[in-house]
Amino acid sequence: MVAALKGTTGTDSNKKTIAYKISKRDELTESTGHYWGIKEFTLKRADPMKFERFYSRLQSACMAAREISRYVAASPGGREMGEAVWGLATAEGDSVALSEGFVSHSAAFPYGIKFMIENGYEDNPGFNDADVYVSDDGFSCGAPHPGDTYTYVPIVRDGQVVSWACAVNHIMEVGAPQAGSWAMFAVDTFMDGFVCPPTRTGENLKQYAWWDEMWKRRTRAGTMNILDDKMRLAGCAMILKSVHEIIDEFGVDYYIQASKEVIEESRRVVKDNINNWMVPGTYEQSSFRTCLYKGLQKIWAHADKDSLIHIYMKSTIDGDGRIHADMEGSSKWDYHAFNAFPGGHKVAMMMGLAGALGYNSKFTSGGNYMVSSNLPEGCIYNPGTHVAAHGNGWAQMLMVTLQGYNMLTRAQFMRGYMEESFAVCGPWDAMQGEGVLDDGTPYGYTQFELLGASAQGAYAYRDGESAVWFVASQLCNMGNSEEFEQLVPPLFHLGRKLEPGYCGYGKFRSGMGLSTVQWVNEPGQRLTASRAGSSCAIIPELAVGLMGAYPTPGATVAVAQQTNLQELFKKGISPSTLNELVELHEEGTLKAETLKIWKSDAQDTKLEQDDLWCQQAGSGGGWGDPLERDPALVEKDANDGMINISFVEEMHGVVLIEVSKAIYKVDIAATQEKRKELREQRKSESIPFKDWYLKHREERVLKMDMLEPIVEMLRSATSFSAYNKHYRGFWHLPNDFEI
Amino acid sequence: MAQVKKQIVEQLVSGDISRDESRNLLKMDPKDPERFWTYLEVLQERVSWKDKILLRISDHLYVVKKEETGERLVKCDCGHELGDYRANWKTSTNIRIRETKEQINKVYYPESAAPEPEWNEVREFFCPTCSSQLAVEVVPPGYPLIFEFLPDLDRFYRDFLGRPLDDENDSWYENHTDNRTGQWL
Numbered sequence: 017m018v019a020a021l022k023g024t025t026g027t028d029s030n031k032k033t034i035a036y037k038i039s040k041r042d043e044l045t046e047s048t049g050h051y052w053g054i055k056e057f058t059l060k061r062a063d064p065m066k067f068e069r070f071y072s073r074l075q076s077a078c079m080a081a082r083e084i085s086r087y088v089a090a091s092p093g094g095r096e097m098g099e100a101v102w103g104l105a106t107a108e109g110d111s112v113a114l115s116e117g118f119v120s121h122s123a124a125f126p127y128g129i130k131f132m133i134e135n136g137y138e139d140n141p142g143f144n145d146a147d148v149y150v151s152d153d154g155f156s157c158g159a160p161h162p163g164d165t166y167t168y169v170p171i172v173r174d175g176q177v178v179s180w181a182c183a184v185n186h187i188m189e190v191g192a193p194q195a196g197s198w199a200m201f202a203v204d205t206f207m208d209g210f211v212c213p214p215t216r217t218g219e220n221l222k223q224y225a226w227w228d229e230m231w232k233r234r235t236r237a238g239t240m241n242i243l244d245d246k247m248r249l250a251g252c253a254m255i256l257k258s259v260h261e262i263i264d265e266f267g268v269d270y271y272i273q274a275s276k277e278v279i280e281e282s283r284r285v286v287k288d289n290i291n292n293w294m295v296p297g298t299y300e301q302s303s304f305r306t307c308l309y310k311g312l313q314k315i316w317a318h319a320d321k322d323s324l325i326h327i328y329m330k331s332t333i334d335g336d337g338r339i340h341a342d343m344e345g346s347s348k349w350d351y352h353a354f355n356a357f358p359g360g361h362k363v364a365m366m367m368g369l370a371g372a373l374g375y376n377s378k379f380t381s382g383g384n385y386m387v388s389s390n391l392p393e394g395c396i397y398n399p400g401t402h403v404a405a406h407g408n409g410w411a412q413m414l415m416v417t418l419q420g421y422n423m424l425t426r427a428q429f430m431r432g433y434m435e436e437s438f439a440v441c442g443p444w445d446a447m448q449g450e451g452v453l454d455d456g457t458p459y460g461y462t463q464f465e466l467l468g469a470s471a472q473g474a475y476a477y478r479d480g481e482s483a484v485w486f487v488a489s490q491l492c493n494m495g496n497s498e499e500f501e502q503l504v505p506p507l508f509h510l511g512r513k514l515e516p517g518y519c520g521y522g523k524f525r526s527g528m529g530l531s532t533v534q535w536v537n538e539p540g541q542r543l544t545a546s547r548a549g550s551s552c553a554i555i556p557e558l559a560v561g562l563m564g565a566y567p568t569p570g571a572t573v574a575v576a577q578q579t580n581l582q583e584l585f586k587k588g589i590s591p592s593t594l595n596e597l598v599e600l601h602e603e604g605t606l607k608a609e610t611l612k613i614w615k616s617d618a619q620d621t622k623l624e625q626d627d628l629w630c631q632q633a634g635s636g637g638g639w640g641d642p643l644e645r646d647p648a649l650v651e652k653d654a655n656d657g658m659i660n661i662s663f664v665e666e667m668h669g670v671v672l673i674e675v676s677k678a679i680y681k682v683d684i685a686a687t688q689e690k691r692k693e694l695r696e697q698r699k700s701e702s703i704p705f706k707d708w709y710l711k712h713r714e715e716r717v718l719k720m721d722m723l724e725p726i727v728e729m730l731r732s733a734t735s736f737s738a739y740n741k742h743y744r745g746f747w748h749l750p751n752d753f754e755i
Numbered sequence: 756m757a758q759v760k761k762q763i764v765e766q767l768v769s770g771d772i773s774r775d776e777s778r779n780l781l782k783m784d785p786k787d788p789e790r791f792w793t794y795l796e797v798l799q800e801r802v803s804w805k806d807k808i809l810l811r812i813s814d815h816l817y818v819v820k821k822e823e824t825g826e827r828l829v830k831c832d833c834g835h836e837l838g839d840y841r842a843n844w845k846t847s848t849n850i851r852i853r854e855t856k857e858q859i860n861k862v863y864y865p866e867s868a869a870p871e872p873e874w875n876e877v878r879e880f881f882c883p884t885c886s887s888q889l890a891v892e893v894v895p896p897g898y899p900l901i902f903e904f905l906p907d908l909d910r911f912y913r914d915f916l917g918r919p920l921d922d923e924n925d926s927w928y929e930n931h932t933d934n935r936t937g938q939w940l
Binding site for chain 1: 764767768770772774777780781784785786788790791793794795810811812813814815845846847848849850851852861862863864865866867868869870871873874875877879880881883886887888889890891892893894895896897898899900901902903904905906907908910911913914915928930932933936937939940
C-alpha cells in the first residue's frame with residue numbers, strides 16, 4: 017500500500033479523481049465528525065420532497081436490481097437465500113442505497129475501491145463508464161472470505177466517476193484444494209482457491225471471454241459461478257442505467273451532494289440510536305474456535321498442529337455515542353484457513369449492528385462511521401502479510417458479529433428496552449465437497465441449507481422462535497430441499513426438521529435448532545464431503561450465556577458409513593434427525609461399520625452408497641436462570657414433543673407426570689421439592705469465588721496445566737501487550753513467569 | 756413523544772407481557788425516551804431494599820447507590836451485596852465448575868451438542884444468599900473471568916440521559932478487579 021494517495025491536491029482536474037475524493041472525505045469527516053463535513057442538510061432543507069424522491073429512486077434501483085437479476089443465478093444461495101446484495105456506492109465506495117440481502121457485506125466496498133486507487137488503477141487501466149471489475153480477495157477488496165465475490169461497475173459522468181454499482185454474492189465453489197465454498201484446510205492463501213484482487217473483467221457491461229473460462233478452469237462449479245457472475249453484473253447494469261436516468265433528471269451536482277447528505281443523515285440516526293438505546297462503558301466478550309489440523313497431512317510441517325483461536329473484543333461506547341471495538345488479545349494470524357483482513361472484520365462488526373442500529377434510517381454506510389476497531393498488526397484480523405489464508409475466516413469472524421450485537425442487546429436490556437433484548441447467536445453449518453457422476457462429469461458443491469435459518473436466541477421476556485433468524489440478512493431462508501438435491505445428485509433428504517431439545521437453556525429458551533439427514537444414493541464414481549461452518553459443538557460460540565443462562569450449543573455432524581439402511585427402509589424405519597440416528601444406532605437398529613460424531617469440523621470423507629451425513633446446527637442461547645422457568649412452559653414443550661423429560665427435570669427442576677401417552681402434566685408438589693433440592697445442590701456444590709481463584713491459580717494457571725492448544729492460545733494472545741497486562745494482572749503472575 | 760404505560764413495563768419485566776403488546780413495543784419508532792425512568796421506578800418497587808438503583812445490569816443484579824455510605828455497589832434483588840461495581844461482581848459470588856462429561860451433559864442436550872471437557876469448563880456463578888444463577892461462562896481452564904460490563908455511569912447520566920449524578924468523579928470509571936483479586940494473595 018502506498019502511504020499517500022496520488023492526485024490529492026486540489027487542482028480542478030484532480031478534484032474529479034477518486035483519490036482526491038477519498039482524501040477529502042477522510043479529512044473533512046475526521047476534522048468535523050460529520051460525513052464529508054456536512055453539518056447542514058442544504059438540499060434536504062431546500063426541497064425535502066425532492067430529496068426523498070431522489071433517495072427513493074436510488075433505493076428502488078437497488079431493490080429492482082436484486083429482484084430481477086437474482087433469477088439469473090442457478091444457485092439457491094443467490095436466488096432465494098439472503099446470500100447476495102446489490103448496492104450503489106459513492107465514488108469513494110460508501111453505500112448510498114442497498115437492496116435486501118446480506119447488507120453488511122457492503123461495508124467492504126470502500127476497501128476494494130481504495131485498494132484500486134492506492135495501486136494506480138485510476139491511471140492504469142483507468143475507469144470508464146460500464147467497465148466491470150471483480151474481486152473476492154480479503155486482502156485487497158475486504159471480502160470476508162473468497163466465496164464472497166464482489167462486482168464493481170464504475171458510473172462515469174462529466175469526466176469523473178460519480179458512483180459504483182456494486183454487487184456481492186456467495187458463490188457455490190471457490191476452487192480450493194478442499195472443495196466447496198469455504199476451504200477449512202488451507203495453509204496459506206495459495207490454498208484459498210480462486211482469489212483475485214480487483215480485476216477488470218469486462219467493459220460496456222460485458223465480461224471478457226477469458227473471464228468465463230477462468231471460472232470454468234479454476235473452480236469446480238464453473239457453470240454455476242458464471243451464472244452468479246452474470247447475476248451480479250445484470251443487477252449492476254440495471255443500477256447503472258437507473259443512475260444515468262436519475263442524473264439526467266436531477267443533475268450531477270445534485271446527485272453527488274444529495275448522496276453525501278443521505279449518508280450523513282443515516283449516520284446521525286445511528287448516532288442517535290446509540291445514544292438513546294445504549295449505555296457507555298466497556299463491554300468484554302470472548303469466544304474460542306478450534307482449528308484441528310494435527311495429523312491431517314505430512315507436507316506442511318508448519319501447519320501440523322491443533323490450535324485454539326481466541327476471539328477477544330473489549331468494546332467501548334464513549335460519550336459521543338461512538339463504538340470502538342478493541343480486538344487486541346485476539347490470536348495472532350497463523351498457517352490455517354481462519355485468518356481475516358480488516359475489510360472482513362468491518363463486515364463482521366457491522367453484520368448485526370448495521371440492521372439493528374440502522375433499521376429506522378435510510379440504509380447506507382453512515383453507520384459504519386460510528387464504529388471503529390483496533391486491529392493490531394499481526395493479529396488474526398490484520399495479518400500484515402498477503403500470504404495469510406482466509407478460506408474460512410468467516411468461521412470465527414461470525415463470533416465478532418455476535419459479540420458486537422450482544423453488546424447492543426445487553427445495553428438495550430439495561431436501558432429498559434427489554435423487548436429488543438435477546439441472546440444473539442448463529443451457529444451455522446454447511447456441507448461441501450466434490451464428486452464425479454457416473455458419466456464422468458466432475459462437480460463441486462456447497463449445500464448450505466443450515467446457513468440461512470437459525471433459531472432465535474431467547475428474549476429477555478419470552479422464548480426464541482425456531483428457524484426464523486439469520487444474523488447476516490433480513491432474508492431468512494433455507495432454500496428448497498429439492499433444489500439442493502438437484503445440485504448434489506447423490507444426496508437425498510431423509511429428514512429436515514427441528515431437533516427436539518437442541519436449544520440454549522435458561523429461564524427462557526432459544527428456538528430449537530435444525531437437523532438434516534442426507535442419504536447417499538447412487539454416488540456415481542466418487543463423492544466426498546466436508547463440513548464448513550462457524551461454531552462447532554466442541555466449544556460454544558460465545559463464552560458467556562446471558563443473565564444466568566447457558567450459551568448456545570454449537571453444531572455437530574454425524575457420518576454413518578456402511579449401514580444397513582436398505583433393511584431399515586423395508587421395515588419403514590429411517591432417521592430424520594442426527595439425534596434419532598444416534599439413538600437408532602445405540603439401540604442396535606441402525607448398524608454401521610463406523611459412526612463418527614464430529615464436534616469439530618468434519619474432515620473430507622469419501623461417501624458410499626447408503627452412507628448418511630447428518631447435521632445439527634442453528635440453535636440459540638438461553639436467557640436467565642433455568643430454575644426460574646415457568647413450569648407451564650416446560651409442560652407445553654413436553655406436550656409439543658420438543659424436550660427430553662428427564663433432562664429438563666434436572667435443568668429446570670420441573671417434574672412432569674405422563675397422564676396418557678405423550679401427554680404430560682406438571683406435578684406441582686414434586687416440582688417445588690425438586691427445585692428446593694437443586695437450590696440446595698447449588699449451595700453444597702459451589703464454593704466462594706476467592707477459594708476457587710486461589711486453587712485454580714495455583715493448580716492450573718501457574719503450572720499451565722491445560723491442553724497444549726490452550727497454552728498456545730494464551731501465548732499468542734499475550735504476545736500483544738494490552739492482553740498480556742490483562743492476563744497477568746488478573747492472575748497476578750510473577751514478572752518472570754513464562755506462559 | 757409516545758409514552759409506554761408503567762403497567763406494560765411491569766409486564767415486560769415480569770415476563771407476562773402478551774405477544775401483541777411486545778409487538779407494539781417492537782414497532783415503536785422512535786422508542787419512548789422516558790422508558791429508562793419508568794423502568795427504574797418499576798424495578799425499585801420490586802425490591803425490598805431502599806438503595807437507589809442506578810442501573811440494572813442483569814436479571815437479578817443492579818448497580819445501586821448505597822444510602823448510608825454513598826458507595827456504588829452491585830446488589831442482588833435478594834439484598835446480597837457483591838461489592839464495588841468497578842470490580843467484576845463475579846469475584847463476589849459462589850462458583851460451581853462443571854468439568855467432566857457427565858457434569859457438562861446435564862446442561863447441554865443432546866449429548867452430541869455438548870461442549871467437550873478439557874477444552875472447556877462450565878463456570879456457574881451463584882448469589883451466595885439466594886443461590887440464583889447469575890451468570891454462566893464456558894471457557895478453557897486458566898482463562899480469566901470475563902467482566903461483562905463496566906458502565907461509565909457518570910457519562911451515561913450526564914451525556915446520554917441529561918441528568919448528571921451528584922457525585923461525579925473520574926475514578927468511577929476504573930476497573931478495580933485486579934485490586935480485589937490481588938488482596939487475596
